[in-house]
Amino acid sequence: MSMGVEIDLDQRLGDFQLDVRFTAPGNGVTALFGHSGSGKTSILRAVAGLARAPRGLVRINGETWQGGKSFLPPHRRSVGYVFQEASLFPHLSVRDNLEYGWRRIPKNQRWIKFDNVVELLGIGPMLKRATARLSGGERQRVAIGRALLTSPQILLMDEPLSALDHGAKQAIFPYLESLHDEFAIPSLYVSHDPNEVARLGDHMVLLADGKVVAQGDAATLLTRLDLPLASFDDAVSVIEGFVSAHDLTYHLTWIGTEAGRFAVSREDLPVGKHARVEIRARDVSLALHPHSDTSILNILPSKVVDTRDISPSQLLARLELADGQTLLARLTRHSAVALGLREGMELYAQVKSVALIA
Amino acid sequence: MADVSFDWEPVWLTLELAGLSTILLLILGTPIAWWLARTTAWYKQPIAAIVALPLVLPPTVLGFYLLIMLGPQGPVGQFTDAIGLGTLPFTFEGLVVASVIYSLPFAVQPLQTAFESLGSRPMEVAATLRASPWDRFVTVVLPLARPGFLTAAVLSFAHTIGEFGVILMIGGNIPGETKVLSIAIYDHVESLEYDQAHILAAGMLVFAFIVLLSLYLINGRLDRKATT
Numbered sequence: 130m131s132m133g134v135e136i137d138l139d140q141r142l143g144d145f146q147l148d149v150r151f152t153a154p155g156n157g158v159t160a161l162f163g164h165s166g167s168g169k170t171s172i173l174r175a176v177a178g179l180a181r182a183p184r185g186l187v188r189i190n191g192e193t194w195q196g197g198k199s200f201l202p203p204h205r206r207s208v209g210y211v212f213q214e215a216s217l218f219p220h221l222s223v224r225d226n227l228e229y230g231w232r233r234i235p236k237n238q239r240w241i242k243f244d245n246v247v248e249l250l251g252i253g254p255m256l257k258r259a260t261a262r263l264s265g266g267e268r269q270r271v272a273i274g275r276a277l278l279t280s281p282q283i284l285l286m287d288e289p290l291s292a293l294d295h296g297a298k299q300a301i302f303p304y305l306e307s308l309h310d311e312f313a314i315p316s317l318y319v320s321h322d323p324n325e326v327a328r329l330g331d332h333m334v335l336l337a338d339g340k341v342v343a344q345g346d347a348a349t350l351l352t353r354l355d356l357p358l359a360s361f362d363d364a365v366s367v368i369e370g371f372v373s374a375h376d377l378t379y380h381l382t383w384i385g386t387e388a389g390r391f392a393v394s395r396e397d398l399p400v401g402k403h404a405r406v407e408i409r410a411r412d413v414s415l416a417l418h419p420h421s422d423t424s425i426l427n428i429l430p431s432k433v434v435d436t437r438d439i440s441p442s443q444l445l446a447r448l449e450l451a452d453g454q455t456l457l458a459r460l461t462r463h464s465a466v467a468l469g470l471r472e473g474m475e476l477y478a479q480v481k482s483v484a485l486i487a
Numbered sequence: 488m489a490d491v492s493f494d495w496e497p498v499w500l501t502l503e504l505a506g507l508s509t510i511l512l513l514i515l516g517t518p519i520a521w522w523l524a525r526t527t528a529w530y531k532q533p534i535a536a537i538v539a540l541p542l543v544l545p546p547t548v549l550g551f552y553l554l555i556m557l558g559p560q561g562p563v564g565q566f567t568d569a570i571g572l573g574t575l576p577f578t579f580e581g582l583v584v585a586s587v588i589y590s591l592p593f594a595v596q597p598l599q600t601a602f603e604s605l606g607s608r609p610m611e612v613a614a615t616l617r618a619s620p621w622d623r624f625v626t627v628v629l630p631l632a633r634p635g636f637l638t639a640a641v642l643s644f645a646h647t648i649g650e651f652g653v654i655l656m657i658g659g660n661i662p663g664e665t666k667v668l669s670i671a672i673y674d675h676v677e678s679l680e681y682d683q684a685h686i687l688a689a690g691m692l693v694f695a696f697i698v699l700l701s702l703y704l705i706n707g708r709l710d711r712k713a714t715t
Contacts, residue, residue: 177614178614179611202614203611203615204615204618204619204620204623205617206615208615209615210611210612210615212608212611212612214608216609218609218612218613218627219631220631229618229626230615230616233616233617233618233622234617275616276615276616279617
């Protein structure tokens with residue numbers, strides 16, 4: 130049995146032509162990234178069976194949900210769908226909403242336990258409440274729990290955070306991340322927010338006008354200069370590492386990689402735990418020599434692999450660290466000339482600020 | 488005042504007719520309303536117009552055509568006769584058929600509005616939560632469209648009770664079979680029995696007011712429940 134997600138859709142919706150083909154691994158979060166109208170939601174609807182592409186293939190973990198003339202109706206597909214608006218049933222309590230799907234799957238398929246989900250998403254105190262009395266963030270957590278409790282083979286999330294304000298969004302991230310750690314369900318996560326992709330995405334499918342522009346490892350795609358993500362104002366790179374040490378004196382936690390270490394504010398995490406950090410392109414500066422007379426803690430040897438002008442005054446450089454991970458730096462063209470920046474050049478990346486995201 | 492031999496038969500007959508018609512209207516009106524609320528077919532509007540016809544037609548016109556259709560020379564009449572049911576005009580069953588047709592828009596329109604205002608999202612959510620189409624309808628649509636069902640039932644019931652023209656055309660005035668309240672009131676007035684007419688007419692007035700008041704109270708309560 131091949132684990133993973135295989136999608137091949139050809140669908141005309143009015144003036145819009147969806148023509149996408151991609152595969153996603155059987156684990157982790159695959160971000161479907163693109164502007165509104167790029168076909169992200171249409172893909173999720175086709176996977177869930179809510180819409181039927183005249184020609185299409187949807188295969189999940191080796192099981193064909195659509196292919197040739199066969200089309201499995203939505204209620205026979207093992208999906209957990211989280212809609213943009215929580216869409217809780219207003220006539221049911223929080224508990225009844227959570228149990229709606231849970232009751233409808235056979236007992237021996239309920240490998241995700243009710244109590245686990247309630248605890249993980251922190252919805253215990255709301256169980257008896259009417260859904261109308263929940264805040265936006267709470268509603269979305271219940272919706273996620275409701276989808277999870279069908280013990281799905283794939284989780285489909287359609288911009289689940291877009292209706293939330295900044296605070297509620299930040300509050301819900303940890304839940305989404307722990308979801309990923311706790312249950313190894315592959316998810317397709319629709320988003321148009323690069324920061325969400327950086328935080329949650331392991332893989333990425335980049336969409337534009339109903340077509341796949343690029344697909345692959347999220348950290349790589351985020352920094353590829355030929356793709357739009359790197360040119361965003363708050364473009365980021367993502368570095369994978371592990372918790373290597375805590376500095377009690379200065380209240381820091383060191384995140385280690387093969388290429389060097391990064392300091393973040395002290396986090397109470399066990400040494401050795403996997404960690405993911407986010408670095409904004411504009412927080413990275415370049416130097417020809419490793420300075421010790423600087424306030425910057427994170428200095429890593431790196432090699433310039435690609436550069437691109439993004440405005441008359443600014444330029445992006447894509448750097449490769451010693452362990453092959455990539456880092457994005459944004460600098461003025463003036464500085465680039467002063468450094469004599471060119472591809473293949475070896476220098477030092479100075480990272481002013483690093484944020485731990487998982 | 489009314490003499491002791493006050494004839495309650497038209498009252499019971501009317502309640503029986505209205506009750507039966509309402510049940511049939513909900514059973515028949517629900518799929519029609521559901522279809523009208525969902526379909527994108529080009530013939531949606533013509534069908535909607537046909538369903539709404541009884542709203543604008545004089546009841547006598549409707550009754551006249553029903554009489555012809557259901558009568559011994561009419562296509563429906565010949566069919567019912569052939570399968571051994573006899574013909575429907577001037578029977579209680581004929582009144583039920585006529586009432587259902589006459590009150591159809593009063594059942595279909597509130598239901599259609601209720602279904603349309605639900606949108607497709609709740610059904611889609613239920614589908615992704617493994618509910619089959621019938622399961623979705625029973626556990627999501629019915630409870631969410633409850634105010635619509637209530638309005639449809641009350642309007643159908645009240646409208647059937649109030650009909651006169653259609654019944655006069657197709658049912659006549661047979662005691663215990665087709666002599667319903669509205670006909671009985673007309674009869675009493677014709678024979679100058681104003682006391683008898685008063686009892687029935689005032690009774691209907693009070694009844695209509697109570698029905699509408701309870702409808703508004705219940706719908707108001709459902710609304711408050713949905714928004715708190």
